[in-house]
Amino acid sequence: MAPVNILIVDDREENIIALEALLNRDDIRMFSTTSPNDALKIAWENPIAIALVDVQMPEMDGFELVEMLKANPKTKDILVIFVTAISKESKYVVKGLGTGAVDYLYKPLDPYITSAKVDAFIQLARNQAEIKEKNIELQNFAIVVKNSADMICAIDAQTLRIASINPAIEKIMGFKPDEVIGRGVVDLAIDEDQVPFRKKLGEIIKDNLQFAVFEYRFETFEKRVIWAECRMSYRNKTIFLNISDISPQKSFQEQLIKSKEAAEYGKKVKETFLANMSHELRTPVNGIIGITNLLRKTNIDEQQKSMLDLLETSSQSLLGVINDVLDISKIEAGKFSIVRTPNNLRAIVKAVYDLLKFKADEHNIEFLLEIAEDAPQYIQVDSLRLNQILMNLLSNAIKFTDRGHVKLKVTVMQKHNNKVKLKFSIEDTGIGIASDKIATIFESFEQAEDDTTAKYGGTGLGLTIVKKLIELKGGDLTVSSQVGKGSVFNFTNWYEVVDQPKEKATVRDVPRVLAPFKENISVLVVEDNLVNQFMLSKILKEWNVSVDMVDNGRKALDKLKENDYDVVLMDTHMPEMSGYQTAKTIRVDFEEPKRSVPIISLSAASYDHEQQQAISAGMNDVLAKPFMPYELHEKILKLLK
Template sequence: MPDKLTNLNLLSDNTEIQTKSKKTSSILYVDDEESNLRIFKSSFRRHYSIFTAISGKEGLEILENNNIQLVISDQKMPEMTGVEFLERVAENFPNTVRIILTAYSDTEDIMRAINKCGIFRYLVKPWNKDEMLLTIDKALETYSLRTENRQLVKALKSANEDLEGKVKERTSELMATNEDLKKAKEQAEAATKTKEQFLSTMSHEIRTPLNAIIGMTHLLKNDRLEGEMAENIEILEFSAQNLLSLINSVLDISKMEAGKMAFEQAEFDLPILIQNTVEIFKARAEEKNIFLRSNIDKNIPKSLLGDSTRLSQILNNLIGNAIKFTDEGTVTITVRLLHHKTEKVELLFAISDTGIGISSEKINSIFEDFSQAEEDTSRKYGGTGLGLAITKQLVELQGGTINVMSTMMVGSTFSFQLGFKIGKIQAITANLPDATNIKNLKGVRILIVEDNKVNQILVRKFLNNWGASSQIAENGQIALDLFKKDNFDVVLMDLQMPVMDGYESARQMRLLEENTDKFTPIIALTASTLLNERERIIQVGMNDFLSKPFNPNELYKKIAQHSYTQLQNQVLQESEIKGKLNYSYFKNLAGADKDFYTELLELSEADLIEFNRILESTHLLDYETQLSLVHHKIRATLRLLEVKELEVQINQLRRMLSQGSPINQVTDRIQAIQKNIEMAISEIQEERK
């Protein structure tokens, strides 16, 4: 009987451990930037009990007085680094699971943390909320398993020495299972990384020559060729675009499988989007004597908020298929308003054709990867069978549904429903086609950083045609040397280069500009497709990116946009930041959690209000010190919101104070900064509504 009671108690204890709620788990997050502490606490306080510390010393005090299961520490901290802090934790609190936050380049720190601190895992900053949540859950699961093992061993030893063998056996099984899970996890991560790296490498190798092919076809078409030569150029361009479409389809599938397909939220004009889409397919339809028409409900608001690029991709796939599988008759694009609420509309899109149709046996499988309606479809009409699979996922990932109705030799209708928020702008010109082909970049000085000779020639030809002056650097080091000697309005930066890559070159350019009025726009030109590429580009200080092969019109728009901003920076004292805040980082961090997004905006607003209060307190004896402290506090906020002009102005003010500039100049600068801060606060308040 005692043995049975003991077993029941053990089962009860074990069940209690497994059913413990997340909220009872305590996490300590250590970082010397207060804004990072607030963001972390806001992100996870609904899931766990969060403790924060601004230094390793403060973190050790919290560990002494609280039961902490997991410690997450930043590496780069003054007085005591993350590795030094975790070494103390490992020595004094060995049961606590340890995670370190570091950068890609800190290999030695990572190895030291693994060897001396016994870390559970390292994460690269800036961290992703979903990845961090998954890592925390796995770490706490490890902590629970360790706790469970200790309790089981203690209980079994005290109950009966004869059970010692079973304890060892149980422990061994758990360790083996844990090791198997660890190996399986490592293998899965390695396989995913290998697949991602392979796709990126292959895409890079294909896109680089493809960029030259497509670029040269654009240049040749501008030469107004006629006859057979013009037809040959058309065939070349069509083939290159098909190859690019195939590459993009494979990469889209990869992103969807990894759960990293992102959707933008920007205003667009739906009628113009439909009009532009019809124009794209007009020539192809005319070649087959097909009548292509559109019918848009006039009750649909002109301005909508959503991802116009992905909507165009969906429509292009469906309209392209309709024309491909129709030999005569009509292809019709219809858009109907289903529901109209105060801030949102639900729309029905339908693409109908009079083509070959789909058999009832195949209609349920056409949305599967690499699937075709009939076995000989690919041979007769071409295609990979990826278009409809991608289309279905793009619709469903945005909360919509897609359906198909078809009759053999009569035609098919593909329809999908999507919801959009109603935009605030009544007349949108961003999506309008250029009214003229004249492009003028006269006076704009551009540094082209590119190791590929063909791409150098290609980009330079476009820039010469647009009137811009340019210099070429064959790698990041040469670019850096030129950057030190000369002033450029824009830098076009390739990423993968010998000697010094684009990431390191851009990072060092930003270091050279630190504490100066200079902020040169850097646009990344990349053939890489790694899913974290965009975050890394922004992290090192680049402003924007353009994927290879690029469209010349897109290249022109990027340069024009950023060179205009650069010219405006010459009159920063009178500049205003109204309309220039970028909320994309906060939106990506919050995901679908609207309350959390609002909270991030409120924290940013509070930081700016606090800075404004100190800015006004010129009577303080330690005014420069107080201003420096609060500037350090809001620096992360300014960086995340991309308020670059305001950051430059604050640096100017601090230099003026340190150099003892005349009081009237200091006062004018303070007033200019206050005006911009008030505009920023007003914009954030408007965004919160």
Template sequence: MLKDLIVNIAFITVFTFFFSHLFIKNRLVLDWKQKIVLGIVQGVFGTVLIYYGMRYSSTIIIDLRYIPVSVAASFGGFGAAGIAGAIMIVCRLCILPWSEASWSALVMLVLYVCGSVVIIRWIKYYWYRWIGFMVWLVAIMMSVGFFVLNMPLHILGIICAFNCLGGLIAAYLLSYLIRSEQLEQQIRSMQKGLQRLLRSQPGFTATVVRTDPGTYLYTLAEGQLLSEKGWKPEDFEGKTLDEITVLSITEQEYVRACFDRVFQGEMVTYEPGIKESGILITMQPVYEKGEVGEIIISGMDLTDRKQKEEADEANKAKSRFLARMSHEIRTPINAIIGLNYLLQQTTLHETQQDYVSKSIMSAKNLLHIVNDILDFSKIEAEKVELEKIDFDLYQVINEISNIISLKAFEKNLKLRCHIHHAVPNRLRGDPFRLNQILLNFTNNAVKFTENGEVSISVGLESIGEHGVRLRFSVRDTGIGMTEAQQSNLLQEFTQADMSTTRKYGGTGLGLVISKNLIELMGGELHIESEIGRGSCFTFTAEFDGSGKTSSGKEKESPRQNLRVLLLCDDDEMKLVLNNQLEKFASAVVIADSQNADHEGYDLVIIDWKLKTANVIQLADRMRRASLSSKRPIILISAYYDRQLQHPEYLTAFDKVLQYPLSQSSLYRELNALLLPESKGGEQEYKQADNFDLLQRAVVLLVEDNEINQLVASEVLKDAGMIVEVADNGEEAVKLASLKRYDAILMDLQMPVMDGVEATKRIRRMDHASHTPIIAMTADAMKGVHEQVIEAGMDAYITKPFDRIQLFGVLQRLIQKAI
């Protein structure tokens, strides 16, 4: 029986891996031809499972036919599931003689197909859906087996257990394949984008490796400057320096001398003056494992000395930017490689291991391209085309509020939204880019504000027959900026605080991108700020359309002749809500909070910020005095405040809504209130071999990124080490002062205190003066190695790191320190 179980699991694994291309890429098969193919394949698969069923006794054979039906239903719907079930029924009649049990099996299969279709329609979350499949299968088996076939419960339990085990195995394999496909698609998309970036640059970029002493091979050559000079990428790529026919022998010898210098660690800049046009050539070394592995060559066409000086300054500025940003860009790639490595350490099928290895390889290929960009001193922005689609402005603002509100809550900030009543809610333009701009400004506002509030306001600048012009403002009560900081704020790669210990991270590109998008929308950006008193970012944008508040037929009221009492002191909110409610054919009465007669209404909406009444007490009086205890009372607020989450608000009102709401969102909320009837085990990691000295070594990991902490900790624990974690340099100094560690792994760029300063302070401690300290950073730019050695560190490892290299460095330094 165990042998039969292994055979069935092997069949499930093989079929899942080799036929997953039918449905994995799309997650849902829509074409009827694909549904037929999917149904046929799963039907054949189910027939195989029936034929190789597990023999429990001479009369009882357990098969896993329901798993292919689950797969077909999950990815192809009723059509695919029905085809799979029909094929299995026909094949079973051909394989086994017909009996009374055959009727029961037929009924169970039909019931399972129908139930599976219902499950996939109502349950969208992947694992909940598979749990639903298994629960439905157990219910059918237990009911038919016990009441119809009179099978003992312990046998039914074994049958259900086997089917659930097979179903969970299939679900896990499919989940892994889906995630792998999504990751590979993302990596392929990023690779194509980076290649387009290189090809569209006005200069050119090339990479060179050394195959033998004095022999240099071009591995990449892209850029518009090549075609301007009459060259092609094929003239360089895959050829050695001696094979480059566009260069004379004298020029080849000069370039070879430059390559020799660069591979010694020197950055070389020169002007060859090819074809009567000055070209500024920059050759920069790229370090791999502490040695120069390749050369990045960048070229820029200079027509006069002024252009050359500007290019020199631009290269210096972008080199500084690359030095700061290499850590930020490499971090997600480090996470992809690290997490896939951790997955590799688990028990996987050979084919699964192959997929994981290919994912790691793809991520490393992406890392190689990113390194080319990072080490290249010229970055060009790609062209952006705006969409022209209909969208709901209130929905965009609501989404921004929902995203930012959590961060605001964490810092105990108030978040307020204000929309002028004359602003149309239906617009035509690019909601994604508008969301991007607002999200950038509001994220910055929350990031630079410790107390007070952040407000988003939208006003009407002008309206005409063919379009509208709106004014958006994001105001905060944060740290503010000086005039000097404001003047530099919209320069590329610039932030107010550029030090490695800066409290507020970021690339310095967000505002520049936002400014360009605003200009594409026909608007302008204006910044007002005062140090210590906050900032206000105001911009205008134009949208197509007549500015009508809606298009098409409005939704009907959730209830006929709905009467709504609106208690609101905010004039703009009052007009907006009144306009939205009247579109539902509702009778809306706006009243004063003190003199409101609340009887005879189907719904009461109360603004949180009433000037003359306590909203909780007001709601309580209404409930006690009301003739109908079922009348809903809604609290609506333009503020996202932590106080609204207190139980007294949640119990005093039937619903707490955040303003603004889109027309459709308001309809759903009212409909839900007025028509309620419509509504694994621990894994063991193998210890690394050949690093006995690392067993039980106590290591302090200093890293501010949570994903990097997870990856590095698991890798170190894999070798048997005991790991303690510090989130920044200051914590590392405190922990190092309390005990002696066998080694310290130190990130360089961290908030509060960077790795260089932390190392200097740790070295002043007597018990830690000889403790091995290893720099772990994603910054691969020239000069970092010298910087960390000068600070007192013993070694330097670039992220993403190779675990064998890391273990080797740790063992060597720990042994040396003993």
């Protein structure tokens, strides 16, 4: 028995190695690659029966790869199983099935389920191969199976009249066999499909094709329209036609298409809402933080300074909640990106430890840090997301621990070539979690007990973000806990060990009072929020900048026609004309040098693609709200140079 060819596509080598080890056996031949483009080449050059495709890949995602495979006649019949770590929600399943997949495997992979499913699809692939062989036999021997559930008929190639037909026509179309024998087969089709049906039959006879498949609509005895799949073979001036009623499949496909369109529309509506929400929430927070910084520069007493400290703490807390909600939304929308770069592991861990040490001291608990001696110094990692994971887990541990200790421990579990598997353990002696509640703590807006929010606060999003981030990074998260004794959260992942990166230029501590610009600088501020208008005007005037202020894009264009400006600060979301539209108009409709005036987008956007949209619209740089004055100073200075 010939082996079944299986293709494994995953951008992580360790995942491929694990799958190959799991599936290794004599009756299959495995091909593997980390590149989707190479996967297309392999599928073209080899008769691949089954493809295990990772959804999340950098070059192109799994959905795009499968769409390309299904679009090619040579590879369209490959049985695709998606291997994914993203949400199990139905919209992702519908999207995967809509692209042509037959099943899903969810990371972390269960060895027994994986083997069982692959076994089933190997058998399915063999069955498909056998069916194809039998179809060829049917063509060669022109056997008409009278008891078939499908309509099977022999047609005179010269007259296109039905010479014989099996009884299935009565069940499918309501005609008795005697009523259609001698009648033109084209007459079975509805009026609109008769011309293309006749043309297709003529092409098959002319080209002497041994096998062809096509679909047309037929009209039944009761004048009901059905979709018919026609499988034909031509031999010895006779056309052998096998006709199946595929109306249920067509209906199902239409429902899938509608579901897919509805899901895509819902996703677009959600993204638009979140973009607007991001702007509406971040813009006032930017104003609060900015005004707080301005007030610090005025003559204030100690009581007022304490009140400003509280205001700033509240603003940062509100910003943290906003970021949590938007992070969850971006992950669910598939817009969350992981960017791995060489980073100092010990520096990342130590920075998180130092930042939270004061919080542990406030709770009068011991805060311990252990990093294994054999842990690598530098690894390829998204430092921002690793920091986010550790901050969430450790903040939780400290928040829910009244006595005892919280410990962060980093150990090496395995090493393979230049890869290392690290385990991060966060152990506490806090209130613990009931065994029946452990699964729910990772759900959005869920906490272990109903009164947890009242006692300890929080949105219930922290652990959800942690779990989804770890899954996106290809890692595993586990938790063990006892009520009243504490909890241990472990997450493990493989990392690439790298050499020490080149030293980056050190950034000087930014002084509280930023130096005014030496030249006479003129800036146009386009901002519709009154608080932000006041804040920006105040900050810029402290730097000896001449400021003109407008509240929408149309007024900005009028101002730019009247005056020359060194820099334009442009909000993106505004009434009448958005910042994107305004920037495009400046770049297209204005003459030089005004066409090339530097534009900084003052954006409250939370999605990467929105920031990219600003650059694509012609803006030179993006400054995300809320921002600190020194960030604006640096960007203006950079553009002026």
